[in-house]
Amino acid sequence: MEIINRRQRMSSVARKIRREQDRTIGLVPTMGALHEGHLSLVREARRMCDIVVVSVFVNPTQFAPGEDFEKYPRDLTKDTALLTDYNVDYIFAPTTDEIYPKAFASYVNVEGLSEQLEGGSRPGHFRGVATIVTILLNTVRPDFAFFGQKDAQQALIIRRLVKDLAFDTEIVILPTVREDSGLAISSRNLYLTQEEQQAASVIHQALTRAKTAYKEGERSAGRLEILVRSTIELEPRARVDYVNVVDAENLEHLDKLDDRPILIAVAAYIGKTRLIDNTILNKTKKELVGVKA
Numbered sequence: 001m002e003i004i005n006r007r008q009r010m011s012s013v014a015r016k017i018r019r020e021q022d023r024t025i026g027l028v029p030t031m032g033a034l035h036e037g038h039l040s041l042v043r044e045a046r047r048m049c050d051i052v053v054v055s056v057f058v059n060p061t062q063f064a065p066g067e068d069f070e071k072y073p074r075d076l077t078k079d080t081a082l083l084t085d086y087n088v089d090y091i092f093a094p095t096t097d098e099i100y101p102k103a104f105a106s107y108v109n110v111e112g113l114s115e116q117l118e119g120g121s122r123p124g125h126f127r128g129v130a131t132i133v134t135i136l137l138n139t140v141r142p143d144f145a146f147f148g149q150k151d152a153q154q155a156l157i158i159r160r161l162v163k164d165l166a167f168d169t170e171i172v173i174l175p176t177v178r179e180d181s182g183l184a185i186s187s188r189n190l191y192l193t194q195e196e197q198q199a200a201s202v203i204h205q206a207l208t209r210a211k212t213a214y215k216e217g218e219r220s221a222g223r224l225e226i227l228v229r230s231t232i233e234l235e236p237r238a239r240v241d242y243v244n245v246v247d248a249e250n251l252e253h254l255d256k257l258d259d260r261p262i263l264i265a266v267a268a269y270i271g272k273t274r275l276i277d278n279t280i281l282n283k284t285k286k287e288l289v290g291v292k293a
Helices: 007-021 036-048 076-084 125-140 149-164 187-191 194-215 221-233
Strands: 002-004 025-030 051-056 090-092 144-148 170-174 238-247 262-270 273-281
Touching: 002 007, 007 025, 007 051, 007 090, 007 125, 025 036, 025 125, 036 051, 036 144, 036 170, 051 076, 051 125, 076 090, 090 125, 125 144, 125 149, 144 149, 149 170, 149 262, 149 273, 187 273, 194 221, 194 238, 194 262, 194 273, 221 238, 221 262
Parallel strands: 002 090, 025 051, 025 144, 051 090, 144 170
Antiparallel strands: 238 262, 262 273
């Protein structure tokens, strides 16, 4: 396993793999602080691809002022040791100056999808996400790139980005990995105390209740939103940022639900830590495990 810090070196290595060795490349983009959610992506990349590249980069452009960029967990040594057990071929771990050199002025914005849900609560967040993903895809030129369903809106935006800008990369979305309590595994869970981790399971409980209500015939988006919100608010440590029931393909807000794929998306604070989660109703083949964009 080689750790690469420079974009030029990463591009050169990837180009040689494609042209001279004719092997497929899988990219797993991460911000480090690796956990089982990331590792599920690495395992699928290892299964599908000849060469696996894991990027480790805490991207400053997707953090708004006052967010947790400075304290976001960073431990490349620990991440490297973890990836050794998964036969990862390359870790791309550039510095901020390597990705955003002086006078950097080009950003990518996916209009429409980026302004809703997380985009409403975190203005500019998805511009940062779209920009770093574009840089990574241009640098590595992977055949496949792997992302998690926990970040459902991000997955939609990246699919749209790849389609609109004609990247020759297939996007693979894998299911959310959860703790036994149902809490979606996230690097930000490290911020939670033991009591807060237990409290945070209420988010998944609320989504499960909404899913059950839908299966039992509830078709009002508003009533499902109220059900999720009220369930979370029963937990004293929780504070809801948003609950939205939307079309899972275009994030259009819905009133009356039908048989199309529907996304129930939640953001909530547990103590001072902001967590997101979601569930999809009426899953189609596109939302199933390992399906490509």
